[in-house]
Amino acid sequence: MKSSRTIHPVWLRITHWLNAIAVIVLVTSGWRIYNASPFFDFRFPSDITLGGWLGGALQWHFAAMWLLVINGLIYLAVNVFSGRLKRQFFPLTPRQLIADFLSALKGKLSHADPRHYNAVQRAAYLFVMLDIVLVVLSGLVLWKSVQFPLLRELLGGYEAARRIHFFAMSALVAFFIVHVAMVALVPRTLLAMIRGR
Numbered sequence: 001m002k003s004s005r006t007i008h009p010v011w012l013r014i015t016h017w018l019n020a021i022a023v024i025v026l027v028t029s030g031w032r033i034y035n036a037s038p039f040f041d042f043r044f045p046s047d048i049t050l051g052g053w054l055g056g057a058l059q060w061h062f063a064a065m066w067l068l069v070i071n072g073l074i075y076l077a078v079n080v081f082s083g084r085l086k087r088q089f090f091p092l093t094p095r096q097l098i099a100d101f102l103s104a105l106k107g108k109l110s111h112a113d114p115r116h117y118n119a120v121q122r123a124a125y126l127f128v129m130l131d132i133v134l135v136v137l138s139g140l141v142l143w144k145s146v147q148f149p150l151l152r153e154l155l156g157g158y159e160a161a162r163r164i165h166f167f168a169m170s171a172l173v174a175f176f177i178v179h180v181a182m183v184a185l186v187p188r189t190l191l192a193m194i195r196g197r
Contacts, residue, residue, distance in 0.1 A: 007115050007192040015075040016193060018067060025050060025064035026135075027173055032057035039162065065139060072132055089122045097123055128175050131168055138165035 008016075032049035036057075051057025079085040100119040103109040109118060117125065141152045141161040155161040183190050 005197045007197055011074075011078055013193055015071050015078075018071045019075065022064045022068035022071060023172060023176065025060055026068060027169060027176075029057040029060035029064065030169055033061060034166065039159075039166075062143075065136075065143075068132070069136060072136075076129070088117055089126055092119060092122045092126070124175065124178070128172065131171050131175070134168040135165060135172060138162075138168060141165075 028048065028050035031044035032046070032051045033054065035043045035046070035049065036054045049057065051060050076085075079088075096119040100109060104120050109120065137151060138155055138161045140148050141155055141158065142165055145152050145158050145161075152158060152161060155164055
């Protein structure tokens with residue numbers, strides 16, 4: 001009876017919150033790193049960056065990078081080998097996605113059973129998984145460009161990898177903002193991610 005009320009298992013809750021911490025640290029330290037060598041005509045306010053200076057920001061960034069990579073690999077491995085990835089995220093059809101997206105715009109998207117994701121959630125979570133892979137791969141080029149020449153060339157060179165990394169991280173920030181907004185609209189989803197049921 002107790003397991004039927006379980007929405008999110010312990011491993012999922014732990015990896016979720018560790019990913020959230022890693023992303024916040026990566027983004028705020030990344031803004032400080034970007035400010036040291038911006039390629040757009042703006043800088044992030046130093047009050048919302050982490051690290052204090054370039055060297056400190058790089059240390060925070062690398063520490064959070066390892067957390068994101070290791071935790072992300074655990075998350076993916078458990079999802080794949082438990083069959084949860086297939087159960088929770090597929091099938092995903094364009095028709096279903098469009099219908100749920102239009103329902104979301106009208107404020108009529110159902111959240112009756114938080115154990116099952118609607119098509120918009122499935123697409124968003126799959127997108128963020130792929131986006132994190134792109135963040136990590138482009139980050140490898142920025143960190144060890146000489147050691148990953150093939151990856152560097154596949155991404156269009158070092159400067160292109162910088163922009164890919166920036167825009168992939170920007171997409172992650174956009175997901176984070178929408179995710180938090182949706183949690184604010186359906187607060188019981190936050191309780192489920194804390195308590196598991």
